[in-house]
Amino acid sequence: MSDKQKKPQKLKARLPRGFVDRTATDIHATNEMVAKIREVYERYGFDPIETPLFEYTDALGKFLPDSDRPNEGVFSLQDDDEQWMSARYDLTAPLARHVAENFNEIQLPYRTYRAGYVFRNEKPGPGRFRQFMQFDADTVGAPGVNADAEMCMMMADTLEALGIKRGDYVIRVNNRKVLDGVMEAIGLGGDENAARRLNVLRAIDKFDKFGWAGVSALLGKGRWDGGVEGEGDFTKGVELSPAQIETLRATFFEEGRDSENSLANLEVRFANDKAVVAATNELSDIWKLVKSAGYEGRILIDTTCVRGLEYYTGPVFEAELTASIPNEKGVPVQFGSVGGGGRYDGLVSRFMGQPVPATGFSIGVSRLMTALKNLGKLGQDEVLAPVLVTVMDGDVEAMGRYQRFTQALRNEGIRAEMYQGNWKKFGNQLKYADRRGSPIAIIQGGDERAEGVVQIKDLIEGKRLSGEITDNTEWREARVAQVVVPEAELVAKVKEILEQQAEDRRRAKAG
CATH class of the missing domain: 3.40.50.800 (Anticodon-binding domain)
Structure with a gap:
């Protein structure tokens, strides 16, 4: 058969793995949700800004967790001048570049918000996408913890504006310097232990999902997915000693601990560690600020709060939905985190050669939208067909x-x-x-x-x-x-x- 007689191959329509098409219903629900978030951010005095989807790769830095893929978790391409560019993996690193580039023109403190898509070159899976939307607010140029406390209060107000009832969410607050100090105390300081420290933090972060028994297993020899030996896949543990695991349990996981007990425990255990004492004082000041503003019960000092990005330098916070929420199959589940953030005083400084304090919060729009839709809090006002x-x-x-x-x-x-x-x-x-x-x-x-x-x-x-x-x-x-x-x-x-x-x-x- 001649080439002319061959039938042309039909192009196969394929959606790339880890990406989704969005329907009119999804878009209308997102617009409704973003409008409510924007109203709260504007009320707090934040103004919008927009940065491009692509940045030079060196400007983004290497701060992503799980960087086990060839191009470090980001999608990259080379420009015609042989400079590498990458799709942004969050909205914070591009903001740091923008602030540094326009430092002489902007007014400090610089209070901005941004909404847009970010991209992660990670292995996709159920509920884990390579493109998803975030909505950030940041304050650059404010060194005091009052800026961190305000971020937490604004997040609480945002969740309530979206229809999440008080008592059905909590904003958990910790300090990266506390985590670093505890790692030092159990012998995991120094660059040579960076990988083990990250695995310890990941294990601590699984507490809400697996409880202490699961976390203890991950800190020790490892954990079977089914919770029983031989059941499901096996996740290798960090292989800490029993004494190290006990220190972590006593520091982070004693039952019945509230904000003030958590602070008191840190003060007693690390009285001789100047870095942890300073971090505990920051947490104590945040607690006093949120209490005086009437946010007690909505914001909680919780030393198990861990944020994965490596650029955090001080207070970190996470918004968690505590109510049982029906999943797509109608089965009530603990939904967990829908946003988080923290202080990143070193990110702008990379460009400046001088300290530039900054703190911010990011809402996972796509994830929170799923929770709101399942709760019946979003998309109830149908857009009328023509x-x-x-x-x-x-x-x-x-x-x-x-x-x-x-x-x-x-x-x-x-x-x-x-x-x-x-x-x-x-x-x-x-x-x-x-x-x-x-x-x-x-x-x-x-x-x-x-x-x-x-x-x-x-x-x-x-x-x-x-x-x-x-x-x-x-x-x-x-x-x-x-x-x-x-x-x-x-x-x-x-x-x-x-x-x-x-x-x-x-x-x-x-x-």
Whole structure:
């Protein structure tokens, strides 16, 4: 067979692993959620800024955890001048570059927020994507812990603005210097122990998921996924000694500890460690600030709070949903973290050669949106599908008239579209309206045009009434939920029907 006779290979449509297509419903829900977050951030005096999706790779730095892939967890490409660029893996490193580059023009403290997609070149899995949205707020140029405390309070206010009830979430606060001091105390200081320290922190971070028994196993020989030897996959442990594990348990995991007990425990155990004492004092000041502002119970000093990114230098915080939330299968689960952040005083300084204090918070928009949807807190206000202007005649004059009806509706703020498919099969137009969820169909054939009127079909009411009709004759005679009005009254009648439909929805929701 000649090359000319060979059939061309059909291109296979494939979504890249770790990425998702977003539907109109997802986008509307995201917009609704982002608007509520933005309102809180604006109320706190933060202003928006936007940085590009790509940065020079050296500007991003190597701060990602789990950097076990060839290009260190990021997607990279080489520019035509042989400089390496990478897709941003968070919104904080690009902000640090922006601040350094524009340091002489910006006003300190610099209070900004940003929303956008970030990219991680990591192995995808259930609930773990390579592209996801974050919404950050940062204060650059404020060295005091009052800026960290304010971040935690703003996060609490944001969750409540999104419909999470007080008592169904907690903002946990720790200090990276406490974690570093404890690592030093158990003999894991120094660069040579960096990998083991990271594994210890990862094990501590699993407490909410596995409890102390699971964490202890991960700190020791290792843990089987099923919790029992031989059950599931085996995760190799850090292989700490029993004495080291006991120090970690007594420092982080004693039962019944509240914020003040946690602080007192640190003060007693590390009274001779200047770095831990200083970090404990910072936590104590944060606690006093949040208490005086009335956030006790919403914000908690918790030494088990661990943040994975390596650029944190002081207080770290994490927002956790504590209520049981139905998953996609309707099974209640502990949802866990939906955002976090901390102080990163060294990130801007990399560019400046001088200290530049900074602190910030990042909300995992995609993850939090899942929780809110499962709680019924998001996407409840459905975006109304457009009114459909049907087409009964395809000549230019008729089409112009149908387009005029459509524009008249749009000019009054009503979503509307004129049917653009094969107009000769009218039944297909009503099927299209049904699939779209259109609330109303506008119909004008030759007879209606001669009389200067239009038919307006209430598709919502028609669907309800159709269940009460037993045969085709009855259907034709009933002309279900259909009215005829002069062309001049079209918009007013459509508005009236839409308002009645909205009232019916409100009554249905009210029970």
